[in-house]
Amino acid sequence: MKKTFYLAAFLLFVSPALLNAQQLYMPRNITNAFKKRTRSLDGSPGKNYWQNGGKYDINETVTPDTKIVSGVEQIVYSNNSPDTLKVLVIRFVNNIHKPESPRGGYTNDNFFTTGLDIKSFSVNNQEYDVDSKNWGTVGVVRLKEPLLPHSSADVNISWSYPLSKQDGREGQIDSATFYVAYSYPRISVYDDYNGWDVLPHNSQEFYNDFNDYKLAIKVPKNYVVWATGDLQNPDEVLQPDISKRLKDSYTSDDVIHIADLKEMKDGKITQQNDWNTWKFDANHITDVCYAVSNHYVWDASSVIVDAKNNRRTSVQAAYNDTAADFHHSVKWAQNSLKYFSTKWPGVSYPFPKMTAFQGHADMEYPMMVNDATVSDTRRFGDQGFKFAQMVQDHEIAHTYFPFYMGTNEKRYAFMDEGWATTFEYLIGVAENGKAYEDSVYKMFRINRYIHDPSTEEDQPIITMSTQVSGAGYGNNSYGKASLSYLALKDLLGDTGFEKGLHHYMDEWNGKHPIPWDYFNCMSTGSGQNLNWFFHNWFFTNNYIDLKIDTLTRGKGFYAVKVKNIGGFAIPFDVNIVYADGQKASMHETPSVWKNNEEEQVFKISTEKIIKSVEIDGGIFMDYNPEDNVWKN
Ligand SMILES: [Zn+2]
Secondary structure, eight states, rough: HHHHHHHHHHIIIIIHHHHHSSSOOHHHHHHHHHHHBBTTTTTSTTOOOOOOEEEEEEEEEEETTTTTEEEEEEEEEOOOOSOOOOEEEEOOOGGSSTSSSSSSSSSOOOGGGOOOOOEEETTEEEEOOOOGGGGGSSEEEEEEEEEOOEEEEEEEEEEEOOOOOOOOSEEEETTEEEEOOOOOOEEOOTTTTEOOOOOOOEEEEEEEEOOEEEEEEEEETTTTEEEEEEEEHHHHHHHHHHHHHHHHHTSSOOOOOOOOHHHHTTOOOOOOSEEEEEEEEEEEEEEOOEEEESSSEEEEEEEEEEETTTTEEEEEEOOOTTTTGGGGGGHHHHHHHHHHHSSHHHHHHSSEEEEESSSSOOOOETTTTEEOOOOOHHHTHHHHHHHHHHHHHHHHTTTIIISSSSTTTTOOOGHHHHHHHHHHHHHHHHOHOOOOOOOHHHIIIIHHHHHOTTTTTTTTTTSSGGGGHHHHHHHHIIIIHHHHHHHHHHHHHHOOOOOOOOHHHHTTTTSSSOOOHHHHHHHHHSSSSHHHHHHHHHHHHBBBOEEEEEEEEETTEEEEEESSSSSSOOOOOEEEETTTEEEEEEEOOOGSSSSSSEEEEEEEEOOEEEEEEEOOOTTTTOOOOGGGGGEE
């Protein structure tokens, strides 16, 4: 009901203004999507919007002795596009381990594997002779019969690949603990603005369709499997009292130790068949992954994520008993899920589960995070735990972007990393107080960007993520993007910002939004045309640098002229100290830059003598803070 009202208000009052307002640059392929009405200028999916997807039924076996993963899968792939598909583009990210694959950075011998070996491949019962030997992270299979619009294909694949010795986002964590992600060949995204996604995986981010999954994992006895999705058969794979503990955790607020180290070592956890097959279901989700260990301990609890419907999410952690920080993991996750569901973004956690697993990746996956332990309290003291909690908060925040909102992280990493960094900051303020969190955010997220000497640092944020590298990639994806979201929050106020953000999230969850959909949705949802702001932050070479140019005294006032040297439309405080020692402060939102992005004159009405004036952007760190101060 609310949504209808905003939309109506937009159409009546804002729409004519939008037509005349500043237009944002759009590449030609994006313009075409709007012309074809797969996307619409009010920010919503267009009346011709479509997206493809599949039903994946995957069976995998992990053999700890050989470290080989083998699998068979059936994919029922739906072509919902108006186009006839002559090829299927198959993506297998783990081919990044092949020595021949291009990569984002240096690696070593332990990282290399032989990659994917496709053993059989059929489409609609027709066998294909697929040689995956020369595939990188993307392979193309030419279809014998084209896949017509609005039809589906039954694709069956069997394959195997080795787990790399050096684990990153996946691989062998130790000789009996494996993180198994990106483990199945999948059909790459075919979309309305770019066609097939054939960009190779370059060690950075992802872009995936929403699929329904049935995942069955076969492992030897005493190996536990933690995975994306609901465990369907706890009684078949766990001993009765362990299965009961797990089920109890689904309704408990207390942390329950499902398996301790002794029980794991004594064979008290899993059923004692030679092999157990663990079955999981997860629907309308962009990926599934899992982890396996025969000696990790296992905690679980749950938390209400939707108070209206009393909906709970299972929260679990699996880790080496020696990792002191992970003993707090479930409690921290309960806190994050509650915060994210009720505060920012203020959308109920959308999945039935979240598992934190101890690896080395500091990486998000749907319903899973794989984080390093930071529990060396001798080095970090309390800070070690705070840092561990911050990383876990960040990775869990990714649930919303890119897993609830199916963004194209490969092309536009700021659409997920920028938000995860923003939520990491906001929950950090709630956990640690503003002063502490401001200093952490400045140190980790902004300082390196604003003082980065490289000439590439000021590329517009809208630049495709695959076309910036190193610091340019990091700055655009994390710090700068996050600042743009926080600047917009300051500009609109919490209520206006929430209206815009929720409008965007309501319109595009489970779909594939692009930056222009975000821009247009924020304008529609907040009820004001924000193109000037988005142009300023996303389409320019701006950076952060304000300067007090002059301070002149008139009758009963001072006039402060502030120049925006860097150009970004940032909020800031004007801090005044009078000659009598009194202090005053005014806050300016980014709206002060709407009509003149270069300079503004602020009037301070007073009969008193001013001793000093300082302009302070806080977390919007200034490139040259020396000229932010005027002293009498
Ligand atoms: Zn992230």
